[in-house]
Ligand SMILES: Nc1ncnc2c1ncn2[C@@H]1O[C@H](COP(=O)(O)OP(=O)(O)O)[C@@H](O)[C@H]1O
């Protein structure tokens with residue numbers, strides 16, 4: 266542009282000489298003058314001709330356009346003030362132009378008619394006629410656009426530089442020492458030989474140095490031979506493919522300066538000169554080691570969980586929290602509700618009518634929002650197959666792409682519930698039956714005991730009395746008969762004792778006569794006497810009343826426990842503890858024998874222990890049996906006393 270201005274200016278100088286001359290008397294070549302006028306007017310920059318004293322002689326249309334003054338406004342005026350020429354510049358302006366034979370060029374600033382400033386280049390030169398300066402001309406060229414363009418370019422360069430140096434991606438240039446013709450006909454192997462020795466890293470940013478852990482000095486100047494030292498053959502294959510295509514996107518396994526592996530994802534682009542020769546290339550690359558490790562871990566974990574999700578035998582769903590719109594459900598869920606997948610995904614549980622009571626879902630969401638999770642929440646659903654299904658739901662609040670969702674597992678407990686109820690009922694029936702049997706047995710025993718005692722006892726007593734009477738009637742010579750009678754009487758006595766003992770065992774009279782504590786005492790003494798095992802009794806009673814059923818239960822449990830000690834324990838000592846309060850009865854039988862084993866405890870064939878437990882439970886109590894190998898067995902029963910039981914029933 267500046268060149269153009271100078272050329273035009275020189276051309277003009279010649280023209281103006283003619284112009285000025287034409288103002289003087291003499292023959293005027295009219296045609297020529299009009300050409301010059303035209304040239305002056307159409308000159309593409311603001312152009313003025315000024316008298317030596319500074320007054321304006323002429324100005325062209327471009328001057329009007331640039332400074333907004335019309336020609337008549339400025340002709341005959343010294344325009345320096347109008348255009349805001351600074352004092353210093355003004356003083357040296359015309360004079361300097363005049364004193365100098367050469368052109369002057371400067372970049373400066375001028376004022377328009379509306380007061381705005383404009384950057385211009387200002388060129389001027391004296392106009393001499395016959396060796397004498399007669400006027401001077403000036404050309405103003407509007408620099409606004411040019412300056413703007415320059416500023417833009419500078420800014421862009423600055424940005425590019427910043428982009429290169431500060432990018433978090435690694436940037437580099439590798440340039441060949443001299444360009445090569447990479448064409449299909451070329452001897453590519455030879456060119457690769459050259460490139461591998463002469464294609465050098467010329468620029469590199471900090472991010473790239475950080476990726477490899479090298480210093481700039483270590484990396485600048487590296488060639489492919491250095492970079493691919495660990496696998497030259499592979500490097501050449503890759504390089505060849507790259508040069509063929511002109512660009513390359515790859516993910517490569519590389520090494521850091523310290524030898525650790527690094528996974529690099531890079532984009533590489535070849536650079537060419539005007540002749541199409543390859544001059545080098547630049548690359549952008551990222552360290553994707555961590556990212557790919559994370560992706561792999563994520564993929565693995567997703568696969569694991571997706572499998573668990575899909576193959577779970579329990580229905581699992583993921584739905585939006587607020588609406589319950591299904592995003593994902595598994596096969597078990599579809600089977601359970603009986604709808605095809607397409608009718609479920611994108612629809613809500615309420616739309617499908619799965620919740621019999623929509624309020625129950627609102628409550629579930631409320632709990633989830635409060636606690637983040639819900640465990641074993643029970644709700645009743647309606648599926649395609651079933652009008653009423655009882656479920657337990659386990660739910661977690663999860664966040665999927667910024668959306669609050671609910672992940673839940675549902676367990677259909679309808680059948681389980683029914684079974685549980687049936688089992689409970691059947692157990693209760695069994696217990697009632699067992700209790701009834703015990704009662705019947707006790708009644709039977711009581712009756713037999715009474716009959717033994719009363720009928721047989723009385724008959725035997727009668728028999729004994731009769732025998733005694735017969736013995737009284739005997740005479741001396743019948744001594745042997747008397748002796749035989751005495752033996753008979755003794756035998757009847759023994760039988761009476763046996764009958765009494767039998768009757769007592771069937772139904773200890775002490776129980777009725779003296780109560781539970783005395784019966785326990787009597788039973789213990791009997792046991793010690795019969796077995797020779799040392800007994801140790803520890804009785805506490807606050808004297809409160811015990812009903813017959815409970816008293817019998819405690820006594821029978823004691824009898825069975827003691828029988829077991831005699832039969833199985835090989836014990837030398839047994840301790841019997843009994844506490845009777847208003848609240849409860851507690852019996853403990855602890856021997857020092859071999860100790861019952863867990864297997865024996867779990868044995869179902871052993872009716873004795875089962876009987877004990879049933880009796881205890883039948884009275885609302887609990888039984889604990891503990892065996893210590895070689896260290897004895899303890900049987901512990903706790904039964905709420907009748908009084909409390911009655912209150913409980915009332916309550
Ligand atoms: N005090 C004890 N010491 C050691 N073993 C015992 C004791 N009580 C019970 N057992 C073991 O537990 C089993 C079950 O007892 P039980 O139900 O009373 O059946 P049974 O007495 O008819 O064998 C016994 O066969 C015995 O092996």
Ligand SMILES: [Mg+2]
Nearest residue numbers: 828829873874
């Ligand atoms: Mg037994």
